[in-house]
Amino acid sequence: MAGVPEKARFYLERAVPQLREFEAKGIFTADEIRSLVRKRTDFEHVVLSPGNKPTDWLNYAAWEKSLESLRAKRCRRLQIRASSKHTGQGRVFGILERAVNRHPSSIELWKEYLAYAKDMKATKRYRKVMTRALRMHPTKPELWVVAGRRSAGNGDMQAARGFFMRGARFCSRDATVWLEYARCEMEWLERMDAKKGKRGGTQRALQEQAEHSDDEIKFPEEDSEDDDADESNRLVLPNPENSTAKKVFDEEATKKLEGNPALDGAIPLAIFDVATKQPFFNASIAEQFFNLFATFDAVSAQARIIQHVLESMTQQYPHDPATCFCHIRQPLINVGTSTPPYPKALREALGHLKSSLSTTSDKFRLAEKIESWAESILTSEDLDPGIRIVLEHTVQSLPKP
Template identity: 55%
Template sequence: MAGVSDKARFYLERAAPQLREFEEKEIFKPDEIKSLVTKRSDFEHTVLTPRAKPTDFFAYIEWERSLDRLRAKRCRRLKIRTSTSHASEARTFGIFERAVLKHPGCIPLWVAYLEFAAQTKATKKWRRIMTRALRLHPTNAGLWIMAGQKSAKNGDMERARAHFLRGCRFCTGEATLWLEYARCEMDWLRKIEAKKGGEGVRRGVNVMEAIKTTEMTGEEGDAINFDESDDSDAGGEDELMLPDPDLVAGGKKKKEVFDEETTRKMERSPALTGAIPMAIFDIATKQLFFSPGAAASFFDLFASFDKVSTHGKIAQHVLDTMEERYPNSPEACSCHIRQPLIGVGLQTAEFPKALRECLARLRTDFEKTNDKRALAQKMAAWLGSILEVEGLDTAIKTVLEHTKQSMEALSS
């Protein structure tokens, strides 16, 4: 235990400068500072023992974060502007680093570490943490999803696609990553169509040029380079840096100029018509995880993007595959029954006609399915979700309630 005490003393001494600041600026009283030292010492002795658990590190980190929140609150009350959270953040990063070194197989620790780095906007550190985490856990879909979604959020779809594609090579045992990749592409299509409609585009700016510019605005520090060492940064001070011919005064990139031919090619690009989500689904059909349930998840995902003009076409592509491979499964029948309502608002004039088609398909598909009980359960849940919508016509509501009761009777 002597070794543990020495290590604990080492980490406690590193926090001494901040404690002196607390005392000098009277942020905490002397008795409170003694209590802080005692509590921190207890945490250090706990996490430094060989039997320390991830929950011990989580408790230590939460205590440090609560302490920093209390410091910030008192500084605002006392109008102290010179006290920052840098020391607390650095210490929290250090605790996280010790935690993942001691428990490298604990995914929640890595996720919390990444979330903290993102919260503090430590972009380069987030990149290095993610690189290490993915090297240790290449088959964890959640980590690949975090990497892809962060790049997509920053507007860099090229890097987002690279992360998702690389992750899909490893994560072939479940559909989670593939579904999130498809969701990311559908969300990109939604944003593109909003741009084409003029949403968020300044007056006088070419729409397709704005789309291209938006897609290339990712943060430079967000790249995940698996070929570099963990502790390497962008480059050394002695490295020769050649000037970029595309830079103008002020260090900004020149805006790309699109001629009419380039604009027409972009408008006719298959990517803008839903080719990428359909390709993701087609490749997913060849994976081990593919099943009627996975196909139905893809169908529901594509159908939910009602603001994408091609979402009906993409959902129909999934339905065609399901009817070809699993024609009598309850999942395929459920999707076939609900398909007429894709893109139809429940308060529109087209709804009664589409609902009539759905109920007709329900009668037909209920006879051919190989699991009537499962189909009845799915239909009861679907009809229940429609009935929750306020403002439905009384006659339509009566029909839906009667059909729902019939389905519930068949599923019991």
């Protein structure tokens, strides 16, 4: 078996053509190239040593990316157009590929690999790497979130839902996937509501919701006789490029879909309802759902969704400080501190606070939440003096441990 020096020499020799191009075109001087070779040799010896760590590979990839960035800047300054960027990108991809093969359990390496493929717009490589990462770490919620949000960002909500639903099945001990799934759906509702305000937007929103042709992650059958063994043993991700053409909806079909519950917040509600039955669910997780839904003030179904969350919290955790805190904040949702309705909403919230302090199971914990919330409002410079006095008095009158 070859030792570390022999392996390092093998990888270093593959970079010789690029170094010759640097020298021939004057991108780097001879002294700079010698310095590059020494630095690259040091990195190769480190990552090929038996005790290498994932951080060593990350540092190596970061250095190569900085070198490629410097090469691009000098080419622009020297007006050199014949120098290809693919060689430098290929070296970074090669390092990251070796890194995940050497440390397949490192989530940071997989995430760095995916981030670089996304930045370089290497769609096919991104899909392949994501497939491998999910098969290797199906119980890591952050990978499912990255996959889902990537698809949603590209406008493929059906593929995004497929990722989130599969991730929710594997990650039943953590609320991360569920919360991000709900966030993604709320963002989708926000976009749909924005489309409704435009001419023909309602029909386009209904058409987008009705497309279900590419909403799953497919596992090939074990007895598949595909000619490509690697393809048959790999998770197949939805590919928006291969999706079928959009169906044409006539006016009659559109009218039938106008009552589509998905456009009225049914999916976020379903996510929350299913999450309440999971082992990780508690009052704190319910409060996180409440806080998440409260940020989407442009969603028309927000009030109904928040009310549903509060009713569920009241039923399961009636006296928990988290439930009381959400009830106190409910009147103030979407009400700006400088708007005329704010004093009335604040009066209602303080009324809930007074009753909650006498019924909550932990008044000191509730007082901490109220104090933190009030202080965040008091930091506003344009806050009305009367409201400021009321909030300061409220904070001072809270029970202390």
